Amino acid sequence: MWRYEGVYVTNEKGKVLDTSGNLDQENRNIEVRPKNTNLAAFSQQWDIVYADEWKGEPGKGEFNEKFGLFVERDFHIVSQLPDNRYIDLINNRNFVIKTSNGRKSQVWYFHQQSLTIRTRYNNQSFDIKSSGKTNDM
Amino acid sequence: MPSGRYVDLINNRNMVVKTQNGRRTQVWYFHQQSKTIRTRYNNQSWDIKSAGRTRDMQIWSTNSGWFQVFKYQGEQFINPTNNKVLEVRDNKHEEGQALVIGNTKSKPDANQRWKIIYVDKAEKVRTKGFNKEFGFHINRPFYIRSRMPMQRVLECHGANNVWLKRWRKNVRAQLWYFDEVSKTLKNNNWKSHSVDI
Numbered sequence: 001m002w003r004y005e006g007v008y009v010t011n012e013k014g015k016v017l018d019t020s021g022n023l024d025q026e027n028r029n030i031e032v033r034p035k036n037t038n039l040a041a042f043s044q045q046w047d048i049v050y051a052d053e054w055k056g057e058p059g060k061g062e063f064n065e066k067f068g069l070f071v072e073r074d075f076h077i078v079s080q081l082p083d084n085r086y087i088d089l090i091n092n093r094n095f096v097i098k099t100s101n102g103r104k105s106q107v108w109y110f111h112q113q114s115l116t117i118r119t120r121y122n123n124q125s126f127d128i129k130s131s132g133k134t135n136d137m
Numbered sequence: 138m139p140s141g142r143y144v145d146l147i148n149n150r151n152m153v154v155k156t157q158n159g160r161r162t163q164v165w166y167f168h169q170q171s172k173t174i175r176t177r178y179n180n181q182s183w184d185i186k187s188a189g190r191t192r193d194m195q196i197w198s199t200n201s202g203w204f205q206v207f208k209y210q211g212e213q214f215i216n217p218t219n220n221k222v223l224e225v226r227d228n229k230h231e232e233g234q235a236l237v238i239g240n241t242k243s244k245p246d247a248n249q250r251w252k253i254i255y256v257d258k259a260e261k262v263r264t265k266g267f268n269k270e271f272g273f274h275i276n277r278p279f280y281i282r283s284r285m286p287m288q289r290v291l292e293c294h295g296a297n298n299v300w301l302k303r304w305r306k307n308v309r310a311q312l313w314y315f316d317e318v319s320k321t322l323k324n325n326n327w328k329s330h331s332v333d334i
Contacts, residue, residue, distance in 0.1 A: 001156060001232065001320050002332060004272030007284065009322075011334070012232040017281075017291075019301055024285035030299040032334050045284035046291075050277055051312055057304065066288065113303075115287060 007045040008035060019043040057112055069110035074120060076106055089121065095137035144236065144251075146178065152194040152236040154225055159318035164256060171201045174214075183207055185216070185238055192237040194223065212250040215241070224249040263317050273315035278325055280304065281313055293324040299332070 002017075003010050009017040011032065018033040022043040036044055058064045060072045069075075077087040085097035089105040100106065107120040116125035129136040142154035146162040157163065164177040173182035176196055182205045184197035189204030199205065203218035214223040221238040225248035239249065267274050281291040283301060292302040293310045304311065312325035313332075321331035 001271070002322050003270070009281065019283065019285070024283065024287050024289065024301075026289070026302060027294075028301040030291060030301065042284045047282045047284060048273065048279050049282050050274065050279045052277070054280060056306065 004046075004048055007047070009046055010035070016044050017046065059112075064110065064112065067110060067115065069117070071112045072109050074107050074109050076100070077108060089119065092121065141252075142232070146176065146196060147233060149178065150195050152183070152196065153233050154236065155232060156320050158320060159262060168199070171199045171205075173199055173201060173205045174207055175199065189219070192239070194236040194238065209251075209253065212252065213241075213245060214251060222249050223251065268315060268317060271315060271320065273322075275317040276314055278312040278314045280311060293327055293330070296327045296330055 001012060014035060015032045016035045018031050020029040020031050022041075024043075033044070058071050061070060063070050079085050079087070079097050081097070083099070086100050086106045087108070088096055088098035088101070088103070090096050092105070098106070103121075105119060105121040108117050109120065110116075111118045111123075111125070114125060118125050126137065128134065141157075143157050143163045144165065145153055145155035145158070145160070147153050147155075149162070155163070161177045165174050166177065167173075168175045168182070171182060175182050179196075180199075181196040182199040182201075184195050184202075185191065185204040186193040186195050188202060197205070203216070206218070207214045207216055207223065209215075216222070216238060219238075220241055222241055222245070223236060224239040224246075226235045226237045228246060228248040242249065263275055265275050265277070273279075282304075283289050283291075287303070289301045290304050290311050291313070292300050292308065294300045302311065309326040310324060313322050314325060315321075316323050316331070319331060323331050
């Protein structure tokens with residue numbers, strides 16, 4: 001038997017539904033673990049969303065509130081440093097800032113299915129190099 | 138006891154207290170011929186294990202031994218031979234806690250007191266509305282959505298596993314509902330299964 005208490009799905013022994021390895025990955029197994037009251041332990045936190053109130057995911061041109069971006073609506077990303085350069089690519093791979101030049105490598109869009117920001121140049125996504133183990137983009 | 142759990146069976150043998158679940162293992166009747174209390178599950182009788190040499194309660198084939206005979210008096214089930222009463226073991230207010238027999242007290246604790254609800258007078262099980270105790274709406278399908286950034290939802294995979302998956306339109310295995318009868322969470326695609334450890 002399970003109860004929905006706050007943001008936790010809790011059983012009789014006070015244990016809660018959790019995501020294996022605390023990882024936000026497709027096909028992760030769901031486990032039962034002691035409750036972690038650290039508010040940042042999102043792997044144990046759930047929203048109950050009734051199907052008749054589920055709005056579905058935003059479609060093309062609609063605003064994704066959680067990510068703060070319109071779906072598949074092209075944009076530039078402009079630095080607020082004094083020269084207001086745009087995010088661009090060199091070697092069609094590495095992120096840099098460059099003066100506005102009208103190329104597709106300066107045009108980006110939010111891709112709803114992957115929840116990533118992609119370039120119009122070749123539809124690849126923002127990525128922290130080495131699977132996030134570096135600072136480079 | 139405070140939660141008002143029902144006398145039930147686990148392993149179809151041992152007597153315990155559990156939340157009301159609508160199963161026949163929670164339905165009992167008095168059998169005049171044998172003078173025993175029987176379950177509607179398989180018509181076996183209340184029985185003190187090992188022919189009365191232990192405290193533990195179970196159901197067993199009817200034989201009307203002294204260890205199978207109980208009367209209901211003053212909110213207690215009393216064995217007339219040893220004058221002991223049915224009680225929740227260790228006075229513990231927990232799901233699945235075992236039932237035993239214990240000594241009679243002048244002022245019985247809640248773990249020795251019982252109320253009989255005749256099925257023909259019992260309230261009907263609700264089929265909709267909010268169950269405040271469990272925090273779910275009854276029979277109203279919902280998604281269980283992670284608060285992690287990707288906001289994936291729980292999906293029942295192959296009836297036995299629960300995985301975190303991206304939401305997909307019209308996938309019944311991603312929809313869950315609260316069943317008021319069993320007080321469990323069920324999957325919309327595998328309705329005979331409940332969320333289980």
